[in-house]
Amino acid sequence: MRAVRIHQYGGIETLKLEQIDTPVINADDILIKVKASSINPVDWKIREGYLKDFIPYKLPVTLGWDVAGTVAAVGDSVTDFNVGDEVFSRPEISRNGTYADFVAVKADEVALKSAKLDFGQAAALPLAGITAWQCLVDVGQIKAGQRVLVHAGAGGVGHLAIQIAKAKGAIVIATASAKNQELLTQFGADQAVDYNQGTLLEQIEPVDLVVDTLGGEVQSQSWALLKPGGMLVSIVDQPSEDLAKEHDVKGAFVFIQPSSRILRELNTLVEKDQLMPFIEHRFPLDKIAEAHLQSQSGRTRGKIVIDVS
Numbered sequence: 001m002r003a004v005r006i007h008q009y010g011g012i013e014t015l016k017l018e019q020i021d022t023p024v025i026n027a028d029d030i031l032i033k034v035k036a037s038s039i040n041p042v043d044w045k046i047r048e049g050y051l052k053d054f055i056p057y058k059l060p061v062t063l064g065w066d067v068a069g070t071v072a073a074v075g076d077s078v079t080d081f082n083v084g085d086e087v088f089s090r091p092e093i094s095r096n097g098t099y100a101d102f103v104a105v106k107a108d109e110v111a112l113k114s115a116k117l118d119f120g121q122a123a124a125l126p127l128a129g130i131t132a133w134q135c136l137v138d139v140g141q142i143k144a145g146q147r148v149l150v151h152a153g154a155g156g157v158g159h160l161a162i163q164i165a166k167a168k169g170a171i172v173i174a175t176a177s178a179k180n181q182e183l184l185t186q187f188g189a190d191q192a193v194d195y196n197q198g199t200l201l202e203q204i205e206p207v208d209l210v211v212d213t214l215g216g217e218v219q220s221q222s223w224a225l226l227k228p229g230g231m232l233v234s235i236v237d238q239p240s241e242d243l244a245k246e247h248d249v250k251g252a253f254v255f256i257q258p259s260s261r262i263l264r265e266l267n268t269l270v271e272k273d274q275l276m277p278f279i280e281h282r283f284p285l286d287k288i289a290e291a292h293l294q295s296q297s298g299r300t301r302g303k304i305v306i307d308v309s
């Protein structure tokens, strides 16, 4: 089968499209025939070696941790899926990924995809959607009527977070540059904020929950935007306990964990027309390097999909 692998950490020249053996599945695995994958910033962060102390890969490794496709085979102990089922997943990141014709994934990391999603849309949803859900629902404990600030609302995680927060009945404020203000409104934001027009404090009334997709200076500015008792959930930088205490709020860090439960929750929102990924770019498997450069630009709107077959 074809797979895009790296044999060493480095720039886009390390991405190699190769012929390798189809994965052998364990008893609790599903073999997915990959129709589509999608790019997440973690893909190029791993390629560059930024995460090598955190996730010690034995190279070569196939990159990519979003997938939609059909079940090609099931392990001996798998009872919930059948060959031919249309599924999607964010597989465990320590295993070989989804820039390939086939990927082996634990059955409990897979869900049937909604018929309302084509394979590209289904591949755009798992990693970013599970992350947004874990921030807002599992950790943030979002409630109807709360004011929620989503940083980088035009990005992969942000545009899904806006939609999930709206589906939960929140009032959503989202940030982006001038060119993406209209898009934030299309995703459902009640207030679109241009981060280049004055400070966030000048533009945003106090909120109950902040989803921090940017870290650094943006996280530093966000403490003062929270109501007492509120919460900042970051997916980029571990929030400071001292600053949280100083502002009488909570801070939390989320690192996405695979979850078929949350995939089914996302499906439910899709079925209710409350959630749909926005796809700005599509590339074939042999153009992964271009897709990585697009993601590294930091300017992607919604998601980048890889059409595999």
Ligand SMILES: NC(=O)c1ccc[n+]([C@@H]2O[C@H](COP(=O)([O-])OP(=O)(O)OC[C@H]3O[C@@H](n4cnc5c(N)ncnc54)[C@H](OP(=O)(O)O)[C@@H]3O)[C@@H](O)[C@H]2O)c1
Pocket (backbone or CB within 6 Å): 040, 041, 042, 127, 128, 131, 151, 152, 153, 154, 155, 156, 157, 158, 175, 176, 177, 178, 179, 180, 195, 213, 214, 218, 234, 235, 236, 254, 255, 256, 295, 298, 299, 300, 301, 302
């Ligand atoms: N911890 C986890 O489990 C986890 C999971 C997923 C992602 N992440 C991390 O979270 C980050 C975001 O991921 P992503 O997939 O959403 O990234 P992305 O899709 O590449 O984000 C791109 C978006 O960021 C916006 N942006 C850039 N600077 C901004 C600023 N100062 N204020 C507001 N918006 C800004 C851009 O909009 P403009 O062009 O309008 O500025 C663009 O639409 C990445 O660092 C990723 O690695 C972590």
